[in-house]
Amino acid sequence: MMERVTLGPVLFTAEAISARVKEVGAEINRFYLARGEPQREVVLVNVLKGGFIFLADLVRCLEIPVVVDFLAISGYGDRGTSAGVRILKDLSEGIRGKEVLVVEDIVDTGLTLSYILRNLEARGPESLRVCTFLDRAVKRIVPVEVHHRCFEVGEEFVVGYGLDYRQKWRNLPHVRVLRGERAQVAG
Numbered sequence: 001m002m003e004r005v006t007l008g009p010v011l012f013t014a015e016a017i018s019a020r021v022k023e024v025g026a027e028i029n030r031f032y033l034a035r036g037e038p039q040r041e042v043v044l045v046n047v048l049k050g051g052f053i054f055l056a057d058l059v060r061c062l063e064i065p066v067v068v069d070f071l072a073i074s075g076y077g078d079r080g081t082s083a084g085v086r087i088l089k090d091l092s093e094g095i096r097g098k099e100v101l102v103v104e105d106i107v108d109t110g111l112t113l114s115y116i117l118r119n120l121e122a123r124g125p126e127s128l129r130v131c132t133f134l135d136r137a138v139k140r141i142v143p144v145e146v147h148h149r150c151f152e153v154g155e156e157f158v159v160g161y162g163l164d165y166r167q168k169w170r171n172l173p174h175v176r177v178l179r180g181e182r183a184q185v186a187g
């Protein structure tokens with residue numbers, strides 16, 4: 001079938017994103033600073049590929065000691081369960097006893113994140129928290145706790161600032177709605 005997708009209106013401008021990422025960065029600084037001295041290192045676990053731009057901006061707003069690591073996982077397809085999800089690229093370091101903050105592009109159904117959280121929890125981190133650029137709570141299937149979020153979005157599929165449609169439009173500096181018919185995709 002021919003795809004007829006086009007870029008729709010801008011939902012969040014580059015300026016609005018930049019301002020909000022700074023606020024969320026400050027929120028994260030406050031949380032970990034309040035955990036007291038000595039300041040412990042926070043492992044930022046970035047979920048590829050959609051989260052890479054958010055991570056790059058967020059990390060520059062953080063004043064606490066951080067290291068970054070990356071995780072890539074397969075999509076869950078159309079089945080609506082996380083049964084088919086698997087790790088394509090694992091973390092390069094262990095996280096036992098560490099403060100871990102998962103940095104996501106968007107939490108939609110929550111299937112991907114719940115799989116990631118279960119998987120990381122089993123590795124025995126000291127703490128495990130979640131920061132997401134976008135949160136689409138209206139589509140949640142699995143309840144997951146999101147500790148820090150930049151923006152809430154509605155049902156419309158969005159692209160830009162790292163988020164793609166079939167690997168396209170990640171490079172947009174803003175977030176836009178995608179218009180038209182599209183195949184079911186995740187990633």
Ligand code: IMP
Binds near residue numbers: 106163186
């Ligand atoms: P989940 O439904 O919460 O498991 O989300 C899975 C993944 O689908 C997210 O990490 C995104 O990569 C992708 N995704 C969900 N909604 C959108 C969207 O509106 N635009 C681009 N990617 C999306």
